Amino acid sequence: MSSRVEQIRERLQGALAPLHLEIIDESASHAGHAGAMAGGGHFHATIVSAAFDGKSLVQRHQMVYSALGDMMHNEIHAFSMKALTPSEHPTTGNL
């Protein structure tokens, strides 16, 4: 288990109280690329949160980046994401 994934999970949980949160460490598939060699990881996340209700895509991603804060400087080189509201997420929305 990567501790960076745990750190990301903690920050997102604290800021967005997601109903569903999936984080995948894709760093291995980018090994050797310039950003990866500098030590930053590549991650992909699916985040379902009521906090995204009424927000544009840009605003949602800005909320996530702001929650990740200084991790974006070094630990994270790329953070690709799907930021969904509960009603946009088929499984969570039906709960």
Added chain:
Amino acid sequence: MDVIENIKRQIADNPVILYMKGTPDFPQCGFSGRAVQILDKCGVEYAFVNVFEAPEVRENLKLVSHWPTFPQLFVRGELVGGSDIMMELYESGELQKLLAGATKAGERQD
């Protein structure tokens, strides 16, 4: 000139501008490459800034956009997003509409 003012002017003066790593012909990051491919598919003309050639822009754009990574696409002065959002909007057809509106507006001003 003040770097921030310079960036704001770039964003205001170009109806479509992509801040990227590398150039459209030689993108130096997969995400920037994806952004270029999407814009090419939309068949739109756009300005670009290679942030590797403009370290002051690379450092300071986030102060204007509140967005920490590259690429970043701006249309008519507004941040649209990075390559994830570009792909999502492209797949839904919204990006094409947004770009068509922006370049038409640009032509009228000329």
